Amino acid sequence: MNENELTIRNLNAYYGGFQAISNVNMNIPAKEVTAFIGPSGCGKSTFLRTLNRMHEEIEGARVEGSIELEGQDLYAHALNPAAVRRHIGMVFQHPNPFPSMSIRDNVLSGLRFNSISCKGEAGDDIVEWALRSANLWDEVKDRLNKPGVGLSGGQQQRLCIARAIALKPEVLLMDEPCSALDPISTRAIEDLILELKQSYTIVIVTHNMQQAARISQKTAFFNLTAVGEPGHLVEMGDTEAMFSHPNMPQTKSYISGQFG
């Protein structure tokens, strides 16, 4: 339960000449929810993207330092970023099912991208399992061949989660997954996250303090000293402790400011 899934050492991230985050050291525990909080521009989303090398898709982005998944270096020279992302899935802020695909094809898309056979019954089983895991099965089981974009926003986001876990990743990264959703859909996603943590390591970026308090076991607070300066990790700890008596004054003022 307490083994570390992801180990980050001395991580610096840059966009061209601009340093986005400086010298982050962090251990992310397995099978728990870790929340990243902090003001806009503090680099928490960038940091999240370095965890599955998605930041490489932005031109001029590069990283120094090391990230290990169960002891294996994600930035090893021979490693293809696509292979990393198969094991560390990601859910984005805006629900974005593939518009050209049905609900079923959306769930299976990751397997198809990786040339994993999912024809016939095997595929059906995966679809049902992934949609059940995402608490979406009952709502869509009668229209699996309808386009995924026909669903409501909250359903679309759960479809994106189902799509991500169909690949059976070790880690699930979520970049403000509820910020584009209404309160009821948000609640559904939060319940789902609490269920998913039984099987997956979850890292979530959120602007919503209450959400971090509700769903996470660990919280990391990022901040930046001034605009144009790189963001850094202020502190990380058990969520309960962070919210009741944070060690650092910055954390305290950020959390209380948000609540007040």
Add this chain to the structure above:
Amino acid sequence: MSLLTLNSSATKAREGKHWFARTPHEMPETEETGKTVATIESLSRRRKLRSLLMNCVVVVSACVVVIPVISIFWTALTRGIAQLSPYFLTHNMRGIVGGTYPYGGIFHAISGTVEITGVTMLICAPLGIFAAIYINEYARRSRLSRLVVSAVNIMSGIPSILAGLFAYALFSLLSGVGTINGFVGVVALAVLALPTVIKTSLEAVSRVPDTLRESALALGASRSVMIRKVVLRTALPGLVSAVILAIARIIGETAPLMIAAGIVDNTNFNLFSGRMMTLPAYIYNEYSQGLATCPTAHVASLMPCDPQIRIERAWAAALVLILLVAVFNAVGHWVARRSMAGSRHS
């Protein structure tokens, strides 16, 4: 927010010479602000008249634009319908002399147009779409991409007749002076179609939202898999409409084909040998020959003869060409609208 927009349009108004651009101290001189009683006055007659007049001018100008469309369609229909028959569509002009019956048809022109246009698109569609993918997905700012984009911008301004001259002169050099055949026409049309295809495909591919690319990559797709299974699938309707609209554009090209593919009476399916007739060239050729000769009255009583037959054939062929172009345009726009609706949905 509303205050801001008020400000910005007020700034715009101050820059121009519009009615509310007057400085405040001039305001009392105008009729409507000169009155102090707080009643809602109607606008000054001058303002009302001017607005009414300009509204009328604008509406009338739009109505006038409709006239040529109606006139062209009406003329093509009324003058072309007489000759338009299964016979007309299935026969060529071989052995048709003067204005005497039989009157001949446009089968050779239709087959030539279909063949030349089809082969042109078979070459240009994949080439153009692939180039657009490379530019948009692999190297947005590379030197090669920038070069291709500026080459496309330059080539989209080439006069169509010069494209025909280019193809003609090129093949004169390659395979003997005066080489005129269907494939020379294909090369001429390719010069005209490629820029269009690349431009419109680039638009279609760049309309695919980046979030879809990101989620494909986050699911472990390699770049090429992401492009083939997500970008191309999502952009497919846009790409189809790009190709169809390009067909609609080149199917009516006349001048380059007259030079490169030539004018001929018989049906020729061989792209690489001999002249090949096309519909637009047929229309021009029939028109340019003017009135047909008819034998003396004595013989004419035995055999029907129509001195106007060439003009009638030209209109009938024009009707077929208009219908072809209209169908391609309608389908292209329909697919484009559907693809827009689809992307808005997501």
Add this chain to the structure above:
Amino acid sequence: MNPMFQASPASPRFKRVVEGACIAVLAFFAAVVVFLVLRAAPVLSSGKATEKELSTLTSGSVTSLAEYLGPLVFGTLLASFVALVIAIPFAVGTALVISQFAHGKVRTALSAVIDLLAAIPSVIYGLWGVLVLVPASGGFWSFLNRYFGWIPLFSGTVAVPARTMASAGVVLAIMIIPIIATISRDAFLQVPSQDKEAALALGATRWEMILAVVMPAGRSAVMASILLGLGRALGETMAVLMILSPASGYSVHLLEATQNQTIAANIAAQFPEADENGVGLLIATGVVLFIISFVVNAIAQKVVARGEKSEKHEAAQRHATAESGEGNPA
């Protein structure tokens, strides 16, 4: 090390294919330009070499390139100018009606009419022009000549049939109206409705609102569309070839026949009689036309780029002021 990360099936082959397509396209375009320039350069650069070429096409009546090319360039510019002058008010008016006045079915129908105009092949415009417009417009040209004959453009003897620059200009105008109208319409449609409402709320009539808000916002797009229309008019062959009765000269009498000729129509008209030398000369005139339309297109793109830049700038400014206006949430 656990075998968690297997190499994913990466395929650089696909990248090589699309890159190859890109290079092929570039090579093709480069070949076109290089070939045309190589064929045109000897004719354009040395006056002497052209005598041979000129003699085949003009049967010796013209002795220098300038004498041959000058009237053609003049005729091309004149035809395009006439077309633009006629097209601009109708096109912009139509764009305004579609974007600001019409709703529902009328708007769809007008847009469809514009699409149809754009779709009709030029040879059909030529056929219609010479067989319908030319006979039908004779009375109007006589009227222009009788009452406005004091303007040099409309002076002289009215040609019957009217296979004149005026008729060709009208047909060219009809052909470029859709280009100007669609681009202007799209620009007018993008004017934010809050800007328009702001003007209306200040008491402007609809026309005053259009002058104050819509036209300034669409200005650069309208300019660019006019230049693109000009580009199309410059290169148009068939309509001019079929309507205009050609001659080599510098006349501005639009209502007289056999006064001018355009470069594109001249190529089509003279190509059948041209031998190898003649083709070289025609290519040279075509390259001159290409350069003219290239310059026009380049200016159009500059105008578009500048318009977009200033719009973005304005939007960014507006956004910035809006954000700071909301106050700090800290």
